[in-house]
Amino acid sequence: MTIETKAIRTREEGGVMVATLASSPLNLMGPEIIRDLVTLIPYLREKANDIRVVVFDSAAPDFFSAHVDMAQLAATRDELDKHGPGTRFTDLYHDISTLPQVTIATIAGRVGGAGSEFALSCDMRFASRERATFLQMEVGVGLIPGAGGIQHLPRLMGRGRALEVMLSADDYDADLAERYGWINRALPDAELQPFVDRLARRIATFPPAAITTVKRRVDAYMLPDRDEMGEDIRLFRNLASQPVTQARLAELFAKGMQTDGPLERSIPAAVLELAEHAQ
Amino acid sequence: MTIETKAIRTREEGGVMVATLASSPLNLMGPEIIRDLVTLIPYLREKANDIRVVVFDSAAPDFFSAHVDMAQLAATRDELDKHGPGTRFTDLYHDISTLPQVTIATIAGRVGGAGSEFALSCDMRFASRERATFLQMEVGVGLIPGAGGIQHLPRLMGRGRALEVMLSADDYDADLAERYGWINRALPDAELQPFVDRLARRIATFPPAAITTVKRRVDAYMLPDRDEMGEDIRLFRNLASQPVTQARLAELFAKGMQTDGPLERSIPAAVLELAEHAQ
């Protein structure tokens, strides 16, 4: 069995797959990356004995993944349907969480919205102290973190901090993300890759039955429920069709959203500057 | 619709209400503040479109809120009945948590017992690194944190730290409260107010439907259950009638509890000095 992907570059060595998001410059969670995740998931299930750990990182210098591609929601849904008719965004992320492999997100740039929620669906998250920035901006445009954030964040950091993170729609640096429990650890940028490499290679030598049993027993009570996540994405879609949300998104697109410019690096300021639309 | 309160001073600006506990010097959770909360809750529900964020702070220099008024439990219950016959203390706090607004507690003094539990019922908590001190003293007098502490604290900080906090009946400074997850963050005193102002004004510009949806979806599984909180307050009342508790409280009252003196600033030492009563 071989794998053909384009927006996610993969290489395998010693039981570890490094899967690099390479849909530059923003690694938007859109049809390209989703298509490759749809390809990757059954491949990883099939190769459970050979690939033990998957490390997700990014080829883009400034972004792990900016957010969902708001301009191609329909095309993304077409790709999701190839995973199974009616597959929801959240189903795909839930399937990432329940892979037989251990999944690690290595975050050395900006990560926001459904990009952040992709990282949340992984088993562990390590980030560059200097370069990583975390953001759930959805509420700032009238949406909600519909791809798992509402389910994962309060479990990781408690109600108070999770509400702050989601309702502030603001940037959080890696140190604060560590203090809040959003990530496992913030590491100096120079140490991040060696640290994750060592951890991944280490875990890859351990007996797989033990690993999958730990994951299964933890997830029996700690992993967000698939249908609760599905309800969140349903509510996200409802809000996306509201005039206030449409107007705010249109204004952000007009200012350069989804292009490799300053807007994508200052979304917290941009959502604050949005004119108050009729609500 | 206008609001008339006395022990809680309110001002509204740009979608933010600042509600200042002004039942000096201790801001005891007694008939005065409870009466005003009973007034405030339906007002805030009614004005959900205009008021988006409520910031609770204190006019007393040394206290956010010391604790429940143990000398006026009956009068407090009369005020609670005006919220609805049979309203329990915990029902009022639960209603604070489920307000359509985002609620933020700004804590720049001592906060203890049911005062702390009021802060726990808010969506977020920020505190002065130099001036805030946290305390659940109930066990030291033979009571339990019956107004939500038993439900909120373990969810925020885990079983081990929550048991320590509640069973030690000791002071925790703001830095430790942050490390434990009791509060979102400890900030330098000079930065606290500007930080919360900025955050509140920021959130107040965001579309309300998104905010209420996030709160509703988080609280669907993270907010303590109203009846479990009610069981805690029932047990609190049972313990309050025990001779050992009565004796301990009487001794603290004799030493100056509920007056603006040294006792209220050194409850952890005072409960340790209590003579051992028959148990």
Place this chain on the structure above:
Amino acid sequence: MTIETKAIRTREEGGVMVATLASSPLNLMGPEIIRDLVTLIPYLREKANDIRVVVFDSAAPDFFSAHVDMAQLAATRDELDKHGPGTRFTDLYHDISTLPQVTIATIAGRVGGAGSEFALSCDMRFASRERATFLQMEVGVGLIPGAGGIQHLPRLMGRGRALEVMLSADDYDADLAERYGWINRALPDAELQPFVDRLARRIATFPPAAITTVKRRVDAYMLPDRDEMGEDIRLFRNLASQPVTQARLAELFAKGMQTDGPLERSIPAAVLELAEHAQ
């Protein structure tokens, strides 16, 4: 009622029992310590009015408790049967958690596997910043943390960090253990004992009904379920009989496991060096 134990030395003073694990050098969780825990539990239940706090520490200079005694599982099970026919390892730990006393683990050395899980079954954990090291090594030999770790760790530190801790099978120092929430606090070694002494003596002066009510109400929703813990230990046993696990354990025994030598102080390196066995 008197108590006769050998591997756990006890002394009582002022409502506090100090219970010192003295099955040197490793304090393996084997028949000796289990026999004494089986003796201790009904004694503590009986003396609930006199003994209010139990502090568990260790007489071994380098170890709080290394792990379960893998060479004497059958003998350990015989001791467990004396607690009640069919008592599982996890039942004993669950009974530790539900003691009427407040239990505190003072950790000033290495603690691993079921030794760590014993500490997790206590109400609080304080550790020496310089001397404590934490380890769940089970996955490294093909096992799982079957004595409560799978249930306690995610509740204390969230899914991401708990999976890291359990799947890395690596050492965690006290500072990191504190940041992750594994322990309440890391303290300078010189301050650890005085801190715990003061806390224990303090709690011992408080009315017992308040203490047991707090524990009961917290544990009603935060304590891991006895049967879920039992399922974990069942899976542990299944994995223990697998050839890969047997081979890995045999190799570790050949290299000095369960003796007072370098192997027990470098298990994370040892499990990485294990030859890859047929899986």
